[in-house]
Amino acid sequence: MSNTIDIHIPDIGDFDKVEIIEVLVKKGDEVQAEDSLITVESDKASMEIPAPSAGTIADMKVAVGDKVKQGSLIASLIPSDSTSNSSNDTATTDTTEENMATEKPAPIAATNNAEADQHAQLVVLGSGPGGYTAAFRAADLGVEVILIEKYDNIGGVCLNVGCIPSKALLHTAQVINEAEEADHLGVSFNKPKIDIDKVRDYKSGIVSKLTGGLIQLAKQRKVTIVHGYGKFTSANSIEVTEEDGTKSSIGFDNCIIAAGSRVTKLPFIPWDDPRVMDSTDALELEEVPKRMLVVGGGIIGLEMATVYDALGTDITVVELGSGLMPGADRDIVRPLERRIKKKYENIFLDTKVSEIKPTKEGLVCTFEGDKVGSKKGAPETDTFDRVLVSIGRSPNGKLIDAEKAGVAVNDWGFIEVDKQQRTNVDHIYAIGDVVGQPMLAHKATHEGKTAAENVAGHKAFFDARAIPSVAYTDPEIAWMGKTEDECKAEGIEVTKGAFPWAASGRSLSIGRNEGMTKVLFDKESGQLIGAGIVGTNAGELIAEAVLALEMGADAEDIGLTVHPHPTLSETLNFAAEVAEGTCTDIYVPKKK
Amino acid sequence: MSIKEIVVPDIGDFDSVEVIELLVAEGDVVQAEDSLITVESDKASMEIPSSESGKILKLKVALGDNIAKGSVLLMMEVDDSVQAVPEEAPSKVPPKTAEKPAQESIKREQMAPAKSTPSKASAGKVQGHKPSPTAKIDEVRFSKAYASPSVRRFARELGVDLGKVEGTSRKNRINRDDIKGFVKKAMSTGGSGTALGVKPMPEIDFSQFGDIESQSLSKINKLTGEFLHRSWVTVPHVTQFDEADITEMEAFRKQMSKEMEKDGIKITPLAFIVWAVVASLKAFPRFNSSLDSTGENLILKKYFNIGVAVDTPNGLVVPVIKEADQKSLVEISQEIRELAIKARDKKLKPSEMQGGCFSISSLGGIGGTKFTPIVNTPEVAVLGVSRSKMEPVWNGSEFEPRLILPLSLSYDHRVIDGADGARFTSHLSKMLSDIRRMMV
Structure with a gap:
């Protein structure tokens, strides 16, 4: 045979x-x-x-x-x-089979000889924060640009269904929480009356103001916006399908793929039930449910939990991992954990949802995990009015026929790029969520600029040494550079300085004492290599640490920089002094 | 007794030279x-x-210092009784001059940076901005270099590996000037073929093939290498071969040498060749010229300084016989011998190696039939001389043993045409074959 x-x-x-x-x-x-x-x-x-x-x-x-x-x-x-x-x-033949993985050949670009309906020096696929930044930067450098966006509004997830609308709602939540907590300042407000439609309008107003502004900025730069779903047809052309089905082709000399990411959808979840929501649905704020289950204890899930909790929903969080907010150091997350444990109905760690059954009474969720059924663990099943699934986002690399342009997309849907944001195809770049973690708007914008500058003939590299992460929870959590856990894992010796906000007059005066600022200095170079902050406005405070890291500041540099008093920003100064052993605002026993 | 500053005398046209050895100490007489x-x-x-006799009180220079004409070397207690030097005599050159040339050289450096201005029109089509294959950047080292984001961006534009740059700011932080300095240095010492657009030599670990030993090149080796490399790649070389019948010349030379032997005088064949070259240069003035830096003007020289390549244990040097047209064969012979000895003893002054018009490289004492010498730029031609040999030459009726000297003339084809090259060597050959012609 x-x-x-x-x-x-x-x-x-x-x-x-x-x-x-x-x-x-x-x-x-x-x-x-x-x-x-x-x-x-x-x-x-x-x-x-x-x-x-x-x-x-x-x-x-x-x-x-x-x-x-x-x-x-x-x-x-x-x-x-x-x-x-x-x-x-x-x-x-077989001798090499076991030790050598087969190399996946890069796809071969299709050839397209057809005349394009439109042509541009640069086509940017996707108008999120990375895409529009790239388009605008390239236009400013004299490149003629077409920006393709599948939705009616430009701005992508960030502006329309992400960063911006969630922050509008989180501000609302903060106002509610602060009014409630004003009680112990000696000021009592009545229970708030919530007009959910108005809350939603406030959010939508901000979004449309920003997207309108973007359209204006595009016009001023003569960037052409084409609405429709863009897919590659060759290494130099994209076909755009509009909502009504009309198709047109756009030729390009260069392309920047800024196709972003989408919510990861688990297959067993009954998505057709309107009570099951992803983050986009949750931002729509259809109603304030009585009991809501948040699947996934990461940044997005916990931010939405903060909003719904403030509006009056009883929140249960279920997280597969052993802690909330994976990726951040535990000591930075702990104050949040402690606070929401008190506020929320339940937080189940090391637990997974194995089934969601829609019934008339609600969504019957089945939990799985070692602790399920025990005193502290989740019950076998529970019924919720709504379920928010926020288990992560998946890159859109496989949804744009990148292979027809010869662009390699890996198994997860990411497009690999070099430090100049170039894909395996020389004139096609990729930026933002579609090129890898962290999927953050501020990473995308910087990558977008890098790509645009390279398209314009510059020689730009994405050389950032730290990309900050922020969770707009209450308290806020922000971190950047290396975490303590990473340093341990990588064997990097650090000098650590942590300053508890309980010793900050400013923090106490705003009625909060759970915050902490932590800085990590490389023992070898003395330079700042990581920082984590938990507490009010942590997201704003982390920026100074990022600047310090990029400038190669050491503990002395930060300690000798005069910070205004009394502010929360002082805590970074103090944390650096703790690392140095010169802090007078707390007592640190001398190291022997 | 008086105290004097001993300064660096005129050492030729050098901005600064490095002190590599101190031969005296404080207190020495x-x-x-x-x-x-x-x-x-x-x-x-x-x-x-030393320009004076006396006792050294204080050394003002140290190993590694760069000095120039006028730099103060040391303070000396001069013995007036031995040498009555008038008060106004000591060369009071302002000691600060040492610094000025240095500043000038920095200024010059700053003018060079290669700037790539992207053309707006071609922006869409420019796709070739991949990092050049030679710009090998160690990303791990780059990411650890102490430099701010703007400096890192600047380094990227120039393709500089930040990990290799030494910072001069506070705490050794790297600033923009450090990067410029690094690039200038790389450009002046580089020469790894980058400008030619060829790929650099791959790094090969030779030890995998057998035992090896690594030896660093001497400074002369390195400098000669750079210089020859530049000449080799920038000058379009042509080599013209010819022969000269030096039977009569040698007979005459030997006879003269014998006659002058008792005076310790020896005339070398090279002296005749120098003479012949001078005669040929007079007949073909284009061979005694240089292109100016623009490459658009030819500078014709009215003097006849002939360089003679000398093989030394440390490498190749080319001392110059000045005004060879004014010197006798005996004088030239002696000068060549003196210069060669100086060269081997590393005692050659820079001024003794400058101002050449035409160079001669003689391998006659070693062997070989012909070779292709490299033009000693900015000169435009070089004569290679190989070992002479008795050969049968047909005189019309029979073969006659004649002493034949092989000549190889390499020239810069931008300046000299092939026909002129052949005319020059035939002229030269005629001069050597019948030395009486040189007197005409």
């Missing part, structure tokens, strides 16, 4: 990648052992890769232009019966 | 012309002699 064998690139010497410059056989061809199959070219020479045995080519797995290395799959072969006995034994 | 320090310039090292 003839069974197919895989033919791999044999050991061709010390080469990472060689390019296939010629394919000498095709599917169905009969070959003899030692017949050449393909020609590859390295830095030094070209060589032909021979067939290990005689047979018929069942399938060619590579094409001209692909990069291959030892172990890469070239073709499958049906050995001819007459020789199969001997050849199978001596075949060199 | 020295005589005039005793060597005080050794300095090293781009081209050679030399000893600086």
Whole structure:
């Protein structure tokens, strides 16, 4: 019987990648052992890769232009019966199989000779904060730009269904919470009357003000906005499908993919039930439910929990991991954890939701985990009025036919880029959520500028050393650079300085004492390499730490910088002094 | 008894030379012309002699210092009784001059940065801005370098690996000037073929093939290498081969040498070649010229200074015989010998290696038939001389043994045409074959 064998690139010497410059056989061809199959070219020479045995080519797995290395799959072969006995034994084919993963060849760009309806030097696919920044920066550098956006409003998730609307609602929540807490300042307000429509209008007003502003900015720069779903048709063209189905093609010399990410949807969740929400739905604020389950204890879930809690909903948070807000140091998260444990109905860690069953009474959720059923753990099932699923976001790399442009997209949907934001295709760049974590608007904007400048012929690199993260919870949590946990894991020795806000007059005067500012200095260089802040306005305060890190400041530099008193910003100054051992606002026993 | 400053005398046209050796110490008593320090310039090292006799009170220079003409070397208690020097005699060159050339060289450096201005019109089509293959940047090191974001961006624009740059600001922070300085240095010492757009040599670990030993090149090796590399890649070379029948010349030379032997005088074949070259240069003035820096003007020289390549244990140097047209064969022979000895003893003064019009590289004493010398820019031609050999030459009726000297003339084809190259070597050959012609 003839069974197919895989033919791999044999050991061709010390080469990472060689390019296939010629394919000498095709599917169905009969070959003899030692017949050449393909020609590859390295830095030094070209060589032909021979067939290990005689047979018929069942399938060619590579094409001209692909990069291959030892172990890469070239073709499958049906050995001819007459020789199969001997050849199978001596075949060199399998030897490399185990230690060499097959290299996924980069896709080959389709060719498109059709005339495009429109053409631009630069097409930016996606108008989120990264996309519009890239488009505007390129336009300012004299590049002619078309910006493609699938939704009616430009601005992407951030402006329309993310950062901005959530912050509008969080401000509302803060006002409610502060009024309630004013009680112990000796000022009592009546229970607030909440007009949910007006709350929503306030949020929407801010969004439309900002998106309107963006349209204005685009006009001033002569950036053409095309609405519709853009997909690549070749390495130099995109087809845009408008909502009504009309299609048009746009040709480009350069492209910046800023296609962003979408909410990750677990398959077992009944998304067609309107009581099941993702973050976008939750921002719509259809109603204030009585009991709500938040699936996922990350930034988005906890921010929305903050909003609904303030509006009067009883919140239960369920998190698969062992702690809330993964990625931040535990000591920074703990004050939040403590506060919301008191405020919320339940917080279940190490627990997973395995089923959500819509019933008339509500959404019946089944929990799974070691602690489920125990005294402190989640019940087996519970019924909620609404469920918010916020377990993360997935990149949109696979939704734009990137392969037709020859752009490689990895298994997760991310597009890999170099430090200049360039994809494997020289004139196509990618930025923002679609290129990797962290999926944050401020990362995207900086990457967008880098890409735009490179399109305009500059030589720009994304060289940021820290990207800050902020959770607008109450209290706020912000961190940047390396966390203490990361330093431990990477074996980086640090000098740490932590300043508890209980010793800050400013913090106490606003009625809060749970905050903390923590700074980490590299023992070797003395420079700041990480910081974490929890407390009111942590998100604003972290910016100074990022600047200090980028400028290579050490504890002395921060400690000697005069900060205004009494402010929360002083806590960074004090934390640096603690690290130095010169802080007078708390007592730190001398290290021996 | 009086105290005097001993300053660096005129050492030729050098901005600054490095002190590589101190030959005296404080308290030493020295005589005039005793060597005080050794300095090293781009081209050679030399000893600086004392202008006075006396006792050294204080050294004002240290190893590694850069000095120039007028720099104060040391303070000396001069023995007036030995040498009555009038008060106004000591060369009171302002000691500050040492710093000025340095500043000038910095200014010059700042003018060079290569700026790539993107053309707006081609913005869409410009796609070739991949980092150049030679700009190998160690990203880990780059990410740890102590530099602010704007300085990092600047480094990226120039393709500078920040990890290799030494910071001069507070706490060794890297500033923009440090990057400029790094680039200037890389540009002046580089020469890894980047300008030619070729890929750099791959790094090969030779130890994987067998035992190796790493030896650093001498300073002369390095400088000669850079210089020759520049000449090789910038000058379009053509080499013209020819021969000269020096049977008569050698007979005459040997006879003269014999006659003058008792006076210790020896005439070398090279002296005849220098003479012949001078005669040929007079006949073909374009060979005694240089292109100016713009490459648009030819500078014709009315003097005849001939460089003679000397092989030394430290590398190749080319001392120059000045005004060779004014010197006799004996004088030239002697001068060549003196210069060669000085070169081997590292005593050549920079001024003795400057001002050449045309160079001669003679390998006649070693062997070989022909070779292709590299033009000693900014000169436009160089003569290579190989070993002479008895050869049978047809005189019309029979073969006759004649002493034949192979000549190789390399020239800058931008200045000299092929026909002129051949005319020059035939002229030269004629001169050497019948030395009487040189007198005409």
